[in-house]
Amino acid sequence: EIVLTQSPGTLSLSPGERATLSCRASQSVSSSYLAWYQQKPGQAPRLLIYGASSRATGIPDRFSGSGSGTDFTLTISRLEPEDFAVYYCQQYGSSPPGYTFGQGTKLEIK
């Protein structure tokens, strides 16, 4: 089973700054099957990025995803107040079939 490790655990930044969140897989992941989600307190997760770099419908272009193999990155180019939340990466594997999530990165206001 592939394990996803996110870093840092907590990231403290100010509005207007750039955020870089990392997701490292224990073995190679198909870029097609790597996604990122945002979750705010009391809410369900929201899909941000799929296929490692494609933005989901309605997601602002300040969010971007990149990476391949075992290293993936979510970048928020210029933080808005509403971007402070927890972010999860997720992968799908076909052998055996299943989904795994990283443990999350909390993005907090500095």
Added chain:
Amino acid sequence: QVQLVQSGAEVKKPGASVKVSCKVSGYTLTELSMHWVRQAPGKGLEWMGGFDPEDGETIYAQKFQGRVTMTEDTSTDTAYMELSSLRSEDTAVYYCATAIPGGYFDYWGQGTLVTVSS
């Protein structure tokens, strides 16, 4: 636009079972691949299982094999997740979510809090 509306919060005793429902609107259940994800208080997301359209079968995470059953009522477009032999560690918010063949979850229910306590 898919909407997923889940049943309300539940309180169960250890050893009991719980059945959570997820009503679909905007699409029919047969057009979707429904999955279940849970989140313990203050913890991360954990995939439990769901429908695999490639095989036409429901697949379960190994951790929950034998203890979870996911079913669908296509006449009412409602999906169900039943978890048995509950223990305190099963206290969590349970989400239904639709999966796209590309391997991600695009629509989510609002979540159902299940509390297991004696």
